[in-house]
Amino acid sequence: MSKFEFPPSIKSRPVWGTLEARAGKHHLMIADAEGAEAILGIATPELMANTHIIYIPAGTDYAARLSALKPAQFYEGPSYAAAVTRIQRVLQDAHMGLQVYLTGTEGLMGQAMHEAMQAGIPHTAIQTEHRGSVARRMQCVHCKGITENVETDPFVCSHCGLNLFVRDHYSRRLAAYQGVCIDAEDPGNVPEPKGIYE
Amino acid sequence: MSIQFHKETFRGDYSFHNSERAIKRFPFPFDKDSYMYAVNMEQHRGGPADSIYEKRFDVDEHYISEMDDRAMVLADDPLRCQSLPHMTLAGWDLLELIMVSKSEDYPDLFELHRNGDQWRWINKPLGIDDSFTFMDETTLPYGPMEYITRQTQGDFCVLDQRDDNLWMDAGMVTTQADWSLDFDIGMNFFEWHAPVPLAHEKGIFVRALKFLLNIQQGAPARRLNWTMTVNPLLDTSPENYHKWGIQKTTLTPENIAAKQHLRVELQTFFRLPRSNALVFPIRCYLCAFQDLMTVPKWGRRLHRVIRDLPVELATYKGFIDNRPMMLDYLSQFDDGQPTSLGIWPDLDTEPPLKSA
């Protein structure tokens, strides 16, 4: 599957990379949906012997192929929210030499990166690769509620119901982009929603 | 000179107004007839008597009312004041800097009595007389940054310095030009400036950061920034934009003189001694167009600057839709005569407006 080329953007917007197997005693790979493809792409038996995979299929059917890689530990979770305490626990034990790999949607990578940074791993040391949906995790600047998997611009805040436009301004702490009311100066004048990159 | 504090509002009936003195000392931000982003920084070592540059933290006639407005913003939204856990020491540094500066610069308004770590702070305009133990948070009603910035005009960003960058790790932000502390907290210098057009490409932020990283204790710096605000609304936050944005559409040729305000930020930079953090006070001054036009030089110049401002800047600053109406109004005050260099009003030397 071809990777999405994000258009050039402002400096707060994260730039995702390409995973590569790095030397290390321990490897933690956190992925959702099509992120499985990036793991399949770098997996070798030697790497997998020291790898813990945390995977959220999100309706895809890659899980069996990932577990067939025979990683040292494999967890399949129903949602990121369900997996997050496990992620925190695993990161507590993060030693020097732990390699962290994040792949899949921006929402997954952003949130898992936040947890890794909380555990003291600098974000520059974390590998990432975007795969799959280009949907965004958005924070409404007005009510502060987070709406997951936003695919269109504008969209309706799932908490307060305001019509929000999708900014590229991104907070690593919140793992979210910013949504701002689009019709504040002309109430009711809300353009037809389009895909974010259309 | 003793200050007559106004009882006025920055919301609702907008009773805010500037006295003649406040107009004369307004920090008009344009030193020539055009404007573009630049690394416009200089030492903050006083300035002309009674100017806003004279003291380290300027206190003016709006002090009490601005503090009332801040308290209302915080009551509605406590997230406007935040401090990450490692920033408490910088908060004490800031409290000390402000208490020492204000008590030295305005001895008739503020007093600081120190006996070891036992401090007594008297703020006469706000009717505060508190004794506390320096560096002991439990002896103050708020954290040290919040305590002192509830008593000091202007927003405050407290920046941690590490990895050759500045990190916005604490702040009190209730009078901002449309940016969110809650969203930006934890970002570095390039990240929080990401939405600004043109300046990154011009290398301005790289050079500005280099300058800031080298600011030494006791050698503060300053710059001016500006934007436009309809009605004297201090809290032009993104959080409340869905409420105040509509006010931009209430401008008419009849009310523009009174309603349209030039909003100027005096931004200063101080190194803090114990934490090595940098504090960035952003002091907002508002002035109605009709008051600015009482200074002939400013009338001529504001028209030229707004007329020739690049579209990207007028859009970013949020007044692109109102620019034609502004120009219709401002052009009446531009008779084409030359203007003197510098920001000062030069009332005695600049010619009066020639009537058409």
Ligand code: HEM
């Ligand atoms: C460390 C202290 C500083 C802080 C905390 C700070 C913070 C900010 C913030 C939050 C914004 C709004 C960005 C947005 O749209 O979301 C901004 C805008 C801006 N900043 Fe800074 N800044 C600092 C220093 C500087 C310096 C030294 C310069 C020097 C060139 C500068 C130049 C600008 C410019 C040109 C804008 C756009 C303003 C406009 O057009 O209204 N900043 N700054």
